[in-house]
C-alpha cells in the first residue's frame with residue numbers, strides 16, 4: 001500500500017526560477033491497485049515518482065509504504081520496496097554485464113545481505129523460468145551482454161528485474177514511450193501480465209490516453225502539480241478519450257483544451 005499525505009515540492013524556492021512542482025498531493029493506493037497517470041509535460045508526474053522512490057525529498061508531506069513512513073529514507077534504503085522502470089531502455093540495466101548477472105543483481109537487491117552476484121544452479125533455473133515468461137527467447141541467452149539487446153528486449157528485462165522480487169510498489173514512467181509501436185505493445189502486454197501475476201500495486205505514467213484508459217483499475221490526471229481528476233474502477237470502464245478531454249476542459253477551462261495535444 002502507498003500513501004502520499006499532503007506532498008508539496010518546490011524547486012528553486014525564492015529565486016526567479018521558482019517552480020511548484022507538486023502542490024498538496026494526497027493519494028492512497030490499496031494493495032493491488034493499478035493506477036494510470038496522465039497529464040501534460042511538466043505536470044509533476046516524474047517528480048512524484050522521484051519523491052516516492054527517494055530520489056527527491058518533499059518539502060512538506062509524508063510518503064508511507066506498506067505502513068512504514070519512508071519520507072526521510074534514502075533512495076537506496078527504500079529500493080527493495082520499490083520497482084521502477086524508466087522511459088530510457090538504457091536506464092534500468094547494466095550494459096556490460098550479462099543477462100544473468102543483471103538478474104542476479106536485481107535478485108540480491110531485496111536481500112538484506114551484501115550484494116552477491118554469484119549465480120547458483122538453482123538460481124539459474126529460476127532465472128530461466130522467469131525469462132521464459134517474456135516469450136522473447138532470452139532464457140537461451142543468459143550469458144549475453146545486455147548492451148547487445150534491442151531496446152524492447154532491454155525494456156522487457158528491466159521490467160522483469162523491477163518486479164520479480166515483488167516490490168511493495170511498481171513505478172513505471174512512460175516505459176513504453178521510446179519503443180516502436182509493436183515493441184511498445186509487447187511491453188504493454190508483458191506489463192499487464194506481470195502486474196496480474198504478482199498482483200503488484202502499480203503507478204504507471206503514460207501519454208497514451210487510450211492505454212491509460214485500457215490498463216489498470218484507476219486513473220488520475222495531473223496538472224500543474226495537482227491531481228485534478230481521479231477516476232475510480234467503476235467509472236473507468238465507461239471512460240473514453242473524448243470523456244477525459246471534456247473533463248479536462250470542464251476543470252481547467254476550454255481555452256487550454258482545444259485539442260488532445262493538451263494531454264500529450
Ligand SMILES: Nc1ncnc2c1ncn2[C@@H]1O[C@H](COP(=O)(O)OP(=O)(O)OP(=O)(O)O)[C@@H](O)[C@H]1O
Nearest residue numbers: 011012019021039040041042043044045046047048
Ligand atoms: N530537478 C529539478 N530542478 C528544477 N526544476 C525541476 C526539476 N525537476 C523537475 N522540475 C520542474 O518541475 C516541473 C515538473 O516536472 P516533471 O518532470 O515532474 O514533469 P512531468 O509531468 O514528468 O512531465 P513530462 O510529461 O514532460 O515528463 C517542471 O516544470 C520541471 O521543469
Ligand SMILES: [Mg+2]
Nearest residue numbers: 045046047173
Ligand atoms: Mg516525466
